[in-house]
Amino acid sequence: MTTPAIDVADVTFRYPDGRTVLDGVNLTIAPGERVALLGPNGAGKTTLMLHLNGVLLAADGHVAVNGITVARNTVRAIRRDVGLVFQDPDDQLFMPTLADDVAFGPANFGLCGAELQQRVDEALAAVEMTEHAGRSPHHLSGGQRRRGALATVLACRPSILVLDEPSANLDPTARSELARTLTRLDTTMLIVTHDLPYAAQLCERAIILDAGRVVADGATHRILADSELLARHRLELPWGFALPART
Numbered sequence: 001m002t003t004p005a006i007d008v009a010d011v012t013f014r015y016p017d018g019r020t021v022l023d024g025v026n027l028t029i030a031p032g033e034r035v036a037l038l039g040p041n042g043a044g045k046t047t048l049m050l051h052l053n054g055v056l057l058a059a060d061g062h063v064a065v066n067g068i069t070v071a072r073n074t075v076r077a078i079r080r081d082v083g084l085v086f087q088d089p090d091d092q093l094f095m096p097t098l099a100d101d102v103a104f105g106p107a108n109f110g111l112c113g114a115e116l117q118q119r120v121d122e123a124l125a126a127v128e129m130t131e132h133a134g135r136s137p138h139h140l141s142g143g144q145r146r147r148g149a150l151a152t153v154l155a156c157r158p159s160i161l162v163l164d165e166p167s168a169n170l171d172p173t174a175r176s177e178l179a180r181t182l183t184r185l186d187t188t189m190l191i192v193t194h195d196l197p198y199a200a201q202l203c204e205r206a207i208i209l210d211a212g213r214v215v216a217d218g219a220t221h222r223i224l225a226d227s228e229l230l231a232r233h234r235l236e237l238p239w240g241f242a243l244p245a246r247t
């Protein structure tokens with residue numbers, strides 16, 4: 001059997017205030033899968049995402065990435081494998097130029113010279129931002145900043161990408177450009193989103209998390225066609241949205 005890219009087994013997590021936010025979560029994602037993680041506000045999606053690269057460590061249960069348990073002594077290696085793309089690009093863009101930002105991660109891993117430059121060039125090309133390499137991230141549009149932030153993560157060549165609300169605040173053109181970029185990448189992806197049409201467009205599989213539990217896991221088109229399931233978990237397709245016809 002292929003080793004899962006992500007394996008979350010019976011994970012329960014409480015914040016220090018005692019609130020149980022993940023309550024026996026189980027999910028497995030195979031290498032190359034692109035999966036949407038859906039759920040209402042406060043469901044525990046971000047908390048789960050932070051377990052995947054060791055920002056939070058499971059007190060109960062087990063999280064493994066490419067077969068390696070996420071633990072204090074593996075966090076460095078895990079973070080090379082799992083790239084988190086935060087909702088706010090400003091969390092990832094803080095250098096004078098976009099190229100500097102993209103170089104930051106691989107330089108931290110010890111790359112320099114031509115090898116580093118190649119990483120930067122590849123990452124910027126992957127998000128179609130080559131022409132903006134020398135610009136200040138503050139002068140980029142929202143959509144360009146989102147793709148720039150993605151490039152900073154891609155430059156570290158993670159095998160898994162976890163994206164938090166990638167389509168938030170993007171206009172239709174920027175949404176499409178980002179979708180095109182994401183569908184061209186061949187990394188495993190977990191996309192945390194409230195944007196159900198985007199989930200339908202990008203992900204064959206969707207998982208609904210509510211109150212810290214996985215309440216649905218299956219084909220995105222089936223999950224999104226179940227209006228009662230969606231309503232039970234405070235999810236809703238936009239008015240007039242038609243799921244793509246399936247053969």
Ligand SMILES: Nc1ncnc2c1ncn2[C@@H]1O[C@H](COP(=O)(O)OP(=O)(O)OP(=O)(O)O)[C@@H](O)[C@H]1O
Nearest residue numbers: 015017019021039040041042043044045046047048
């Ligand atoms: N650092 C923290 N300390 C205590 N409670 C927290 C902390 N961070 C989050 N929580 C609580 O954990 C619960 C789950 O939050 P989380 O951010 O994981 O949910 P989410 O599904 O990502 O929500 P949203 O869709 O609104 O982003 C919420 O009730 C939240 O208030």
